[in-house]
Amino acid sequence: MSFAAGDHTGARIADYRKLRHLTQAGLAQRAFVSRSTIAKIEAGLSPAAPAVVAAVARALEVDVAVLNGQPYLEEMRQDQLDRMIAPLANALDMYDLGPDLSIQPRPLPQVSVEVDDLCRAACATEYTKTGDRLPALLSELTTIISGLPEGPERRRAAAQLAWCYWVAYEFAYRLGFHHLAAIALERMGCMGEQAQDPLLLALRLQRRSSMLLRRGDNPMALRVLDRAHQLVAQHDAPGSVPALAVTGSLHLAGAIATAQAKNAEDVKERMKEARTVAERIGRDVPLVYWASFGPTSVAHFDVATAVELGQLGAAMQSARKVRFPADHPRMRVGRYHMELARAYSRMGRSESAQKELFRAREAAPQQARYHPLMRETVGVLVRRSRTVPGTLASLAAWVGL
Known part of the structure; x- marks a missing residue:
């Protein structure tokens, strides 16, 4: 089975970097990342974290989707x-x-x-x-x-x-x-x-913050989340379970935003706030305003924020505590396993990364097939392998590599 050498995010970054007449060091300086990070990503030997892709896209003045190669039209045609x-x-x-x-x-x-x-x-x-x-x-x-x-x-x-x-x-x-x-x-x-409905409007702002994070605009994403918290406070019953669930979700979104900005102290504070809200609710509430908040979500984000901060050992330690109930949203479960796969890949633990990728596909197959993080991590594992195992080759073909 053959894999296109230039069909990955790093190769597209290299193409646009050259079009902008930048060296790897020059791009790294503009994106506020290390030159070695750029070099590994361009070679396809390190997974391109969403925060890094966002920073590089801003530096190169292109959309993140361009660097990720989205949308994946051939796979969409196959799935109709x-x-x-x-x-x-x-x-x-x-x-x-x-x-x-x-x-x-x-x-x-x-x-x-x-x-x-x-x-x-x-x-x-x-x-x-x-x-x-x-x-x-x-x-x-x-x-x-x-x-x-x-x-x-x-x-x-x-x-x-x-x-x-x-x-x-x-x-x-x-x-x-x-x-x-x-x-x-x-x-x-x-x-x-x-x-x-202020809770609906707050959730809408949470999604807006996600789109801002995708562009690497962390300050604006946090401003949007602050406004969302103000909207929740306008609810008739700000201490009700729906309002608490939305509040907790906003704290988790803020934790991810500050983790991408590498602000560990702020992450710690926001996770503490989310944990306090989860304790007030006392249970997972996956169907309340579709916010899917509770102790399980907090445990998941303990792992996700540690991965974003590059604290891989802490992420692995927190992962031991994560247990998803049967009714937990498949979207969250699938994303969790992709995050773990990225962490294992960065640690050089290819077999563990593969296992997590297959778990992501089992939990939420369509999300996994169309998620840039899934495709990027699979590609890194393929390029690192001298001989590609059959299981990994089948996974690569499934995501369209």
Whole structure:
């Protein structure tokens, strides 16, 4: 089996670096990373951490998706996901066009059941299921809300439409269509305002902070999260389980942002805040506002932040304490195993890294197939191997290398 030598993030970084007439040392200086890090990534012998890719993308003045090689169109064609992008884009464009007279909308309670099912599918990273059903549901809810006067029923419909836009964001963002994801977030904010739900608006800002982190803009991401905390404080019951779950999720997002900025003290403080909130709730709440917060999430982020900080020994020690309950979102479980695989790869423990990659695929197969971290780590393991084991070769072929 052959692997394209230039089909990895490091090779694309090298190409754009040369186009910008920069040496490795020059790029390292602009991106605030070491020259050895750039050299290893360009050679494809070290996994490109998301924070490093974001910093390099800013220095090279290109989008992160360009360096990651997203979207992965050939794999999308194989999974028949490519045909779902145009209908979604059209549905996102219909938000202000009034009712669709060709649609006979169902009662709102019946539609709400389908919205909940779609949110569950998004948390399970079932891209085919969400992409197939989402455009029609967006059109139906847009028609419903356009015929409702101001009042409680319209606010309920707006909340359901906001959740559909959240699903649209998850679908587009995970597949690498970040421009559509940004549009979906904008629409989610509009509907969150109409729903008069500060928790919805706070979660929307959390996703916005993720997109800012992807660009390497940590200061702005933290400002956005601060605003999200202010919104939670405006909730009628800021001490309720839903408000606490959203608050805890915001603390975890802030911990990742500060970990990417290599601020270990701030990470420690934010993780302490998240742990306190989890103790107040006393259990995992995976279905409350789809925030998926609780003691398990805190344990996961103890590992994730340690990996981001480069504290690999501490990450391995924390990983011993992580046990995922059966109802934990597959999205989180899959991401956790990819993070561990990256850590093992950096430690030179290829067999352990492979095991974690297969666990990531088992937990959330479609997320794993389309995640840059998965593809990058697989590529590093392949390039490091003198002879590629059959299991690793099959995994490489599956992700499209």
